Structures are given as C-alpha cells and as structure tokens.
Amino acid sequence: MTMPTPTLRSKPIIHSDFPTLCDGLDYAATCDTGFNFYTGKGDLKTALPYRELRERAVDVAKRLVKFADKDARIGIAAVSSPEFAVLFFACQYAGLVPAPLPLPVTLGGRSSYERQLQRMAETGDFHALFTPASMESIMSSALNDTNVPVISFEDVLTLPQGDNLRPHGPDGLCYIQYSSGSSSSPKGILGTQFSVSSNCRGITRDGMQMKEDDRGTTWLPMYHDMGLIGFMIAPMMSQLTVDYLDPQDFTRRPMTWLQLISDHKGTLSYSPTFGYELCVRRWREDRELDLSSWRAAGIGGDMVRPEPLTEFAKTFGPMGFAEDAFKPSYGLAETTLAATFAPFGQGLLKHTIDMGRYERTSEAVEASDLTPDEQKRTFVACGTVLPDHAIEIRNFDGDVLGQKQVGQVFLKGPSVSPGYFRNKQATEASFSKDGWLNTGDLGYWLEDQLVVTGRFKDLILWHGRNIWPQDIEWAAQAAAPHRCGLACSFATGGAGDEKNIMLLLECRTRDPQLLDEIYTAVTAAIRLEVGVPVKLQLVPRGTMIITSSGKLSRARVKEKFVTGQIIDLLDETPMKIVKSDTV
Known part of the structure; x- marks a missing residue:
C-alpha cells in the first residue's frame, strides 16, 4: 500500500538558501519529504518523494537537451499532477524555460480559451507545448495556425535520450508566468533563478517562518503564482511535504481540502477569500474535522473580504480552527509571488473607513458614529513588507505619501521580475530603471502594514x-x-x-x-x-x-x-x- 510522504525531513531544514532550483532539488532529494496527490474523496493517488521527482526530472531533462536549444520556451499544461512537476523541473535541468499554461475550464468557453492559448504561444515563441493526452485535441486546435508542436506527456518520455544535463545557472531564467488574462493580450512575466530563490527565502524563512514539523495542503492551480511558487517551488526549496487536491475536485468537494488538513495534520494552507466562503456554503455537518494543527490560514490572490472569513472562523471554530490563524498577505506575479505577510497571531486586522471622505479626498479616515452605515467600508491589513524589499505609496505626481493616504503601490527588491518577455513597451510602463515596480494597485499605510484597496484600472x-x-x-x-x-x-x-x-x-x-x-x-x-x-x-x-x-x-x-x-x-x-x- 502506497503511503504519503512524511512530514519530517530527516535532514536539517534549509530555507531556500540555494542559488538555483536544481540546487534546491538536489538537496531536497536527500530528504524523506515530497508531494502527495489525492482524489476528490481524499484518497491518495500518487506519492512523489523528492528523490523520485529528481530522478524522473533528470531522466526527462536528458531527452529535452536533445529536443530543444538552451533557453527555448516550453508550454506545459499546468495540471495538478506528478507529470507536471516532473516536466517543470526537467526544464530546469535541461536549461529550458517552462511556461505553465491555464486549463480550458478557467477562461470562459473553448473559443476564448483557444484565443488566449494562441496568444501565449505566440508571445512566448514556444518551441513546443506539452499536455496530458486528454487535452491534446483542444491544445492542437488552439495552435492549429502555428508551427508549435503539441506533444502528450506520455510521448515526451519517448524522445531520444542524451547523456548531458544543461542546468540553469544563478543568473539564468526560471520560468515565464503569464498574467491572469484580464486583458486581451496576456503578458509573460519573467521569473529568474535569482528572483525566485529570493522570494522563496522570504516566504519560507520570514513570511511563513516554516518549522521542522510544518506540512502544506493546497488546491490552488499550478498555472497561478500562488499554486506554482507558493505550493510547489517554495515547498521544494525548503523540503516541505505538500498534499495536493485538484482545483476542479475542490470546487466539487471543498470539504476534502479541510479533510486533508485534518487527516494529515496540515499546518500551512492558502486560499483566496472565495475558497473559505465556499467551504461555509457547502458545510453539512456530515463529518468530523480537527483543524487545530492549521497555524497559518493564508489569504491572497484577491481582495481580502473580512465577512466571509469571520463566518468561516465561526463555522469551523468548534473543530479547532483558530481565528488568529488567518494570515492575510499581498503579492503579485511581477514580484514572483509574495510582498507582505501579516504577523503570526494577528488574524484579521480590520480598518473601517469613511468611504465618503475617501472618495472625495483619497484619505482613509476611520468611520465614526456619525458615519452612515452605507458609507462605511472595512478593509483588512495585509502585513509588513518582506526583508530586503521596500514599498512606497505614491500619488499620481510621484510624491511619496504618508499614513492613511491612498495612492499607487510601488515595490522594489530582489524578488521583482526583470520585466515581461519580449514586451519592451509593457516593461517600461511598469518597471522603472531604478528598480521600482508600479503594481497597478492602490493602497495605504496603516502604521507599518499595507492595506490594499483595489486595482487602479478598475476604479x-x-x-x-x-x-x-x-x-x-x-x-x-x-x-x-x-x-x-x-x-x-x-x-x-x-x-x-x-x-x-x-x-x-x-x-x-x-x-x-x-x-x-x-x-x-x-x-x-x-x-x-x-x-x-x-x-x-x-x-x-x-x-x-x-x-x-x-x-x-x-x-x-x-x-x-x-x-x-x-x-x-x-x-x-x-x-x-x-x-x-x-x-
């Protein structure tokens, strides 16, 4: 009977202190930990220890070295499976640049999906696209007008094998992460070995303060930075065991997410607000859960809405969930993943402001007893900035603003991307020459914590x-x-x-x-x-x-x-x- 990988590493924890992903996996492979993939009912499908992940990735990498030139882009359908993990890390050892791609269920209809996929393939200048056999027809249809070959995961394993590896160096690229497609032309965000390693270190050492007995649990998709970096790359770079639930299985059976945390004593898990909200709506009191091990219930990926989270804590508090385990954070793919984390034990630091005043003056002034209820709006603080990084709130003239003054959020630090792949115009619009990133978000300071109020373009x-x-x-x-x-x-x-x-x-x-x-x-x-x-x-x-x-x-x-x-x-x-x- 297959058993999931254990929580304890059997080796000292190293907080992502590696110059490249290959160096990180070389060390992780000496530990007992790894990835576990579960069905929608919570049954273990596959256990993938890091040592096996490395062996399989190296085998495929030797095939890919002969298949494509150094730094060629490879699109990979980002399914939550061992095969995706193997191919992603195989690209690291082969010196190729993987581009995790969204799946057909995410983008509003087949025709819309095919248009988006074709744009990604064109802007990324893909050498090939790897996909599960079950998705080969829709991928081929989308790329019918291009010369990009579509190859099934199974057929990749039949490519001729060479003898050499060609791993990325510390100054090399790591991946292309496509923007989430809110515009008609998705942009390819460059992740480098340096920026990714820096952010993984900030996440595991500073933001999550990862411990020897921590264990991750996730349903987040691999084509999004919260899933890819937060629950695949960063865990590997800190030798953390992670239990995976497919995103589609989560939407059908959200209780399985909580069941996995309960069964395997998960301590670290993240979700946008809607994931917690879905669990409350689907709760039927039909099972026993013990959520007392869950020490960091992260919230990210979208606006943090306090009402659904408070309801989640109320619903699952009797099962051991602690409201102060909530850990709001802020980040974006252009800074690899994370920029700020709320302190442990803080929970939801709420700030209710007078929206009438805010709309007139762009000041986040606390609501008073005289403020009409319809004019009140509660925001949640997203924590302090990671070490070695800096955030400034600026007005539209570029002046740095003080406390509770709303402006554009700018960010600087080693985790920031060098820009968008072959898109000079978009890069110059968002990334300054002195290293500051205009995030496109609006926010303000609440003492030393960032409060995000929304996207400027949506205003x-x-x-x-x-x-x-x-x-x-x-x-x-x-x-x-x-x-x-x-x-x-x-x-x-x-x-x-x-x-x-x-x-x-x-x-x-x-x-x-x-x-x-x-x-x-x-x-x-x-x-x-x-x-x-x-x-x-x-x-x-x-x-x-x-x-x-x-x-x-x-x-x-x-x-x-x-x-x-x-x-x-x-x-x-x-x-x-x-x-x-x-x-």
Missing part, C-alpha cells in the same frame, strides 16, 4: 468620486433575494461624468416573477448603499469571464458587453444597448 471616477466596482457588486449579491451568481460592474460610454455605470448580475433562474423580485431588491439596495446611478442588467449563469487565477475579468466582460454578446434575461435577446432602468 470608476464619477462626479469627483472614486467608485469601487467591488462595492456595487457586493451590495448586489448581498441584496439578491434568490440565489445569484457573480456580479460585474464597470463604466461605459462617454468621458468624465458622461459615462454610464453598468452592473451585470448572474441569475440562476429564468422565472419572470423571480427575476422581477431580484431586480426590485437589487436596485433598491444599490440606490441606498452606493448612491450613484447604476444600470442593472440580469444575465444568465456563466456570462462572466474568470481569469486563470480565479478573479473576475472586468475588462473582458466589458468587452463582451459592448460587442453585444451579453443576454438580458428580462429581454432574452443579445443587447448592445441597455434597456434596463437606471438605479
């Missing part, structure tokens, strides 16, 4: 106010009297104050009476809580487009809307012009 400017689309979306979802899905808000039309503010809300019904009830309730709530004119349109389930990281792509939903590809359930016809009333 809606209306009559001198800064309107956050998330506020409109969350108000709509909370007010809907029947089960509704995702909401998406954005501005269309004229410039300045002539623009229209749209709100699309997915509904899981086509019953006219229920739709009318939803419309009436949501319009009333938006009028009360947001106080700006919003045009509401009820749309079918599955209308929204989700990025590879699980985020709502407002830009692509807006593009879909303005080109007449959105159906109005109150009209049942594709619409280019909104007929719904203004809230």
Whole structure:
C-alpha cells in the first residue's frame, strides 16, 4: 500500500538558501519529504518523494537537451499532477524555460480559451507545448495556425535520450508566468533563478517562518503564482511535504481540502477569500474535522473580504480552527509571488473607513458614529513588507505619501521580475530603471502594514468620486433575494461624468416573477448603499469571464458587453444597448 510522504525531513531544514532550483532539488532529494496527490474523496493517488521527482526530472531533462536549444520556451499544461512537476523541473535541468499554461475550464468557453492559448504561444515563441493526452485535441486546435508542436506527456518520455544535463545557472531564467488574462493580450512575466530563490527565502524563512514539523495542503492551480511558487517551488526549496487536491475536485468537494488538513495534520494552507466562503456554503455537518494543527490560514490572490472569513472562523471554530490563524498577505506575479505577510497571531486586522471622505479626498479616515452605515467600508491589513524589499505609496505626481493616504503601490527588491518577455513597451510602463515596480494597485499605510484597496484600472471616477466596482457588486449579491451568481460592474460610454455605470448580475433562474423580485431588491439596495446611478442588467449563469487565477475579468466582460454578446434575461435577446432602468 502506497503511503504519503512524511512530514519530517530527516535532514536539517534549509530555507531556500540555494542559488538555483536544481540546487534546491538536489538537496531536497536527500530528504524523506515530497508531494502527495489525492482524489476528490481524499484518497491518495500518487506519492512523489523528492528523490523520485529528481530522478524522473533528470531522466526527462536528458531527452529535452536533445529536443530543444538552451533557453527555448516550453508550454506545459499546468495540471495538478506528478507529470507536471516532473516536466517543470526537467526544464530546469535541461536549461529550458517552462511556461505553465491555464486549463480550458478557467477562461470562459473553448473559443476564448483557444484565443488566449494562441496568444501565449505566440508571445512566448514556444518551441513546443506539452499536455496530458486528454487535452491534446483542444491544445492542437488552439495552435492549429502555428508551427508549435503539441506533444502528450506520455510521448515526451519517448524522445531520444542524451547523456548531458544543461542546468540553469544563478543568473539564468526560471520560468515565464503569464498574467491572469484580464486583458486581451496576456503578458509573460519573467521569473529568474535569482528572483525566485529570493522570494522563496522570504516566504519560507520570514513570511511563513516554516518549522521542522510544518506540512502544506493546497488546491490552488499550478498555472497561478500562488499554486506554482507558493505550493510547489517554495515547498521544494525548503523540503516541505505538500498534499495536493485538484482545483476542479475542490470546487466539487471543498470539504476534502479541510479533510486533508485534518487527516494529515496540515499546518500551512492558502486560499483566496472565495475558497473559505465556499467551504461555509457547502458545510453539512456530515463529518468530523480537527483543524487545530492549521497555524497559518493564508489569504491572497484577491481582495481580502473580512465577512466571509469571520463566518468561516465561526463555522469551523468548534473543530479547532483558530481565528488568529488567518494570515492575510499581498503579492503579485511581477514580484514572483509574495510582498507582505501579516504577523503570526494577528488574524484579521480590520480598518473601517469613511468611504465618503475617501472618495472625495483619497484619505482613509476611520468611520465614526456619525458615519452612515452605507458609507462605511472595512478593509483588512495585509502585513509588513518582506526583508530586503521596500514599498512606497505614491500619488499620481510621484510624491511619496504618508499614513492613511491612498495612492499607487510601488515595490522594489530582489524578488521583482526583470520585466515581461519580449514586451519592451509593457516593461517600461511598469518597471522603472531604478528598480521600482508600479503594481497597478492602490493602497495605504496603516502604521507599518499595507492595506490594499483595489486595482487602479478598475476604479470608476464619477462626479469627483472614486467608485469601487467591488462595492456595487457586493451590495448586489448581498441584496439578491434568490440565489445569484457573480456580479460585474464597470463604466461605459462617454468621458468624465458622461459615462454610464453598468452592473451585470448572474441569475440562476429564468422565472419572470423571480427575476422581477431580484431586480426590485437589487436596485433598491444599490440606490441606498452606493448612491450613484447604476444600470442593472440580469444575465444568465456563466456570462462572466474568470481569469486563470480565479478573479473576475472586468475588462473582458466589458468587452463582451459592448460587442453585444451579453443576454438580458428580462429581454432574452443579445443587447448592445441597455434597456434596463437606471438605479
């Protein structure tokens, strides 16, 4: 009977203090730890000790050296499987640059997926694309107009084998991480051996303060930086055992995530807020869980929403989950993964501000007893910056701002990417010559901790106010009297104050009476809580487009809307012009 790899390493822990990933895996292979892959029911499918991972990766690397020139890009379908891990590390030993690719279920329909994949292959100038046999047809269809060969994981093992390895040096590349696809042209973010090693060290030594008896558990996809770096590369670089659940299995059976933590005494696990929210919705009190071992329940990948997290702690507190185990953090793929971590034991440091004041002056002033409830907004602090890194909050003139003044978040440090692959224009727009990265996020300082308020490009400017689309979306979802899905808000039309503010809300019904009830309730709530004119349109389930990281792509939903590809359930016809009333 196959057993999962143990928690204890049998060798001293080394916190990612290696110049390259190959050096890290060479050491990890001397330990007893490794990766374990589970079914949706929590049964062990495959155990992959680091020693076996290295053996298999070296074998494949000798084939890849003959297959492609040094630094050639190899697209790899990033399934949560031993095969993906083997191929990714084989590229490291062969001196190739892997590009983990999102899967068809993530990008809103086959045609949309194929367009995105083709753009990635073209911008990355792929030498080949490796995929499971089950996905070979859709990958081949997507790349039909290119000369990029699509090769199954199984057929890679039949390539002729050479004798030599060609590992990356400390100054070499490591991977290309594609942006999550919120725009029409995904950008290839370069990860170097130096930047990745630096960030892994910051994560394991400083942010997570990893211990000898720690064990990771994850359902995060490998094509996103939280999954790839946070739960594959960084754990390997610190010899940590990780238990994996496929992301699709998680969405069907989220309790399996918690069951794995309970069964194997997991201590470290991360999720965007919606993952915790899904567990609360699906909890049926049909099993016994012991979550007392979970010392770091990380939150990242999207805005940290305190209400669902508080509900998670309330629901699973009786099973040993400690609310102060919550560990908000902030990061982005351009800085490899992590930039800030909340201190251990802090939990959710909440800051409720007066949004009316914020929208007028860009100051994060605490709400008072005189602040109307609809003007209050609670943010969560995302912690302090990693050692050897720096963050500045700047206004649009480039001036550095002080406490509780909202501006653009700039970041500098050894983890920052050198830029985007073969995209000089985008690189110059985001990365300064003196090493500062414009993250595109807005935030402020709460003493020494960063509070992130949203993406600058999503901000809606209306009559001198800064309107956050998330506020409109969350108000709509909370007010809907029947089960509704995702909401998406954005501005269309004229410039300045002539623009229209749209709100699309997915509904899981086509019953006219229920739709009318939803419309009436949501319009009333938006009028009360947001106080700006919003045009509401009820749309079918599955209308929204989700990025590879699980985020709502407002830009692509807006593009879909303005080109007449959105159906109005109150009209049942594709619409280019909104007929719904203004809230």
